[in-house]
Amino acid sequence: MLYPIIGIPVAGKGIFYRYTQFQCRRCLQRAGASVQTLALHASEEAVKTALAQCDGFLFSGGSDIRPELYGQDPMAACREPDPARDDFELLLLHAALEAQKPLLCIGRGMQLLNVVFGGTLMQDIRLKEEYQHLDPLHLSTATHPIEIDPDSFLADLMDTDVISVNSLHHQAIEEVGEGLWISADSPEGFAEALQTEKEYPFCLAVQWHPEYMARRTPIQQRLFQSFVDACR
Numbered sequence: 742m743l744y745p746i747i748g749i750p751v752a753g754k755g756i757f758y759r760y761t762q763f764q765c766r767r768c769l770q771r772a773g774a775s776v777q778t779l780a781l782h783a784s785e786e787a788v789k790t791a792l793a794q795c796d797g798f799l800f801s802g803g804s805d806i807r808p809e810l811y812g813q814d815p816m817a818a819c820r821e822p823d824p825a826r827d828d829f830e831l832l833l834l835h836a837a838l839e840a841q842k843p844l845l846c847i848g849r850g851m852q853l854l855n856v857v858f859g860g861t862l863m864q865d866i867r868l869k870e871e872y873q874h875l876d877p878l879h880l881s882t883a884t885h886p887i888e889i890d891p892d893s894f895l896a897d898l899m900d901t902d903v904i905s906v907n908s909l910h911h912q913a914i915e916e917v918g919e920g921l922w923i924s925a926d927s928p929e930g931f932a933e934a935l936q937t938e939k940e941y942p943f944c945l946a947v948q949w950h951p952e953y954m955a956r957r958t959p960i961q962q963r964l965f966q967s968f969v970d971a972c973r
């Protein structure tokens with residue numbers, strides 16, 4: 742397959758989230774993929790169509806997931822949700838996992854994967870952090886180090902176990918969903934990457950935003966390249 746088709750659910754509200762998706766599209770296209778933007782229709786039919794059309798899915802950054810979806814009441818620091826996106830992405834991610842489609846989950850996408858596996862989120866990490874994890878002034882450069890489990894899929898891919906990454910989140914994984922494990926963490930112990938326990942064609946979830954770093958830091962483009970190769 743020359744140009745695998747990667748589906749990305751549309752960002753919805755917020756110019757910043759649309760810009761994030763624009764960067765993701767560029768990285769995927771550079772890796773040789775064709776990108777299909779998916780409208781937010783939370784219906785079985787829309788999900789079936791997306792599965793038939795796309796070879797893999799990228800779940801990108803965006804607004805906070807509604808806490809009710811992981812069994813919590815919203816706290817004051819939790820930001821305005823996008824229910825249309827939550828509902829469509831949850832349906833799609835469930836179905837994509839069942840169909841064993843390759844998945845790349847970034848930022849909110851990693852948190853969504855954790856919620857689908859029954860995990861929970863910290864609604865705001867700002868009192869628990871040592872490094873700044875919400876650092877929009879350094880989009881394309883690193884903000885904090887992470888340590889990668891040497892036995893992980895991510896370590897194989899990056900060929901190293903210590904890298905520094907950018908950071909644009911104010912939430913983090915609290916309880917890890919059953920069937921997932923933390924394959925990289927920050928110095929405070931926040932999950933920075935997740936992978937599935939079971940063999941899966943390609944499922945990589947990262948809390949940082951490789952789409953902003955990939956041009957200057959080629960190692961970050963590997964995440965997109967290997968994802969696209971897995972979709973081929």
Ligand SMILES: [Mn+2]
Pocket residue numbers: 874885907908909910927933948949
């Ligand atoms: Mn971080």
